[in-house]
Amino acid sequence: MNETLFAIYFPIWFALVIGTWLFFRGRDSAFKKRWYRRVSAFNVTVIVGMIVLMAIPMSLPFAILGAAMLPLMWIPIYRTRVCLACGKVCQPENLITPQKFCSKCGAGLD
Numbered sequence: 001m002n003e004t005l006f007a008i009y010f011p012i013w014f015a016l017v018i019g020t021w022l023f024f025r026g027r028d029s030a031f032k033k034r035w036y037r038r039v040s041a042f043n044v045t046v047i048v049g050m051i052v053l054m055a056i057p058m059s060l061p062f063a064i065l066g067a068a069m070l071p072l073m074w075i076p077i078y079r080t081r082v083c084l085a086c087g088k089v090c091q092p093e094n095l096i097t098p099q100k101f102c103s104k105c106g107a108g109l110d
C-alpha cells in the first residue's frame with residue numbers, strides 16, 4: 001500500500017464529486033445528456049486507476065479485478081438517461097433496464 005497515494009486519493013475523490021456536481025449544476029438538459037456518460041466514465045477510470053496505483057507493488061490482481069469490473073460499471077452509466085424536459089438524471093431501474101419515464105416530471109426518456 002502506497003501511503004502517499006492513499007493520502008491523495010480522498011482529495012482526488014472529493015474533487016471529482018464536487019467537480020462533477022458543479023459541472024452539471026444549472027446546465028441545460030441537452031448539455032447534461034451529452035456529457036453525462038463521458039464525465040462518469042472519466043470518474044470511474046480515475047478512481048479505478050488510483051486504486052490500482054495505490055496497490056503497487058501488488059497492483060496486478062487489482063488491475064485484473066478493475067478490468068473485470070469496468071463492464072459492470074459501464075452498463076449502469078450507459079443505461080442512465082437524462083430527462084430533456086427537466087434535466088433530471090434518471091438511474092436505471094436495475095443494472096440493465098433503463099427508465100422509460102422521468103421519475104420527476106413523467107416525460108418519456110429515449
Ligand SMILES: [Zn+2]
Nearest residue numbers: 083086102105
Ligand atoms: Zn423530467
